[in-house]
Amino acid sequence: MDVSQVSAALFITGAIFIMLIFGLLSFGILRMFQLKYRAGTYSFIGAVVSAVAFGIILNTWFV
Numbered sequence: 906m907d908v909s910q911v912s913a914a915l916f917i918t919g920a921i922f923i924m925l926i927f928g929l930l931s932f933g934i935l936r937m938f939q940l941k942y943r944a945g946t947y948s949f950i951g952a953v954v955s956a957v958a959f960g961i962i963l964n965t966w967f968v
Contacts, residue, residue, distance in 0.1 A: 915967050922959040926952050 933948030 912967075918959075918962065918967075922955060922962075926955045926959065929955060
């Protein structure tokens with residue numbers, strides 16, 4: 906697989922959103938284990954919103 910055709914902007918955008926989405930998911934799981942359901946739910950919602958925003962940005966700028 907040749908990844909030399911991936912632009913720097915696409916790589917940075919993907920890295921930022923991947924860290925954001927999975928960070929929010931892990932924080933949500935942590936909050937659920939701490940029995941703080943409201944904060945966990947907000948983190949899961951934030952992860953979903955971030956994933957949708959990532960899809961829109963990819964579709965708009967890079968496709």
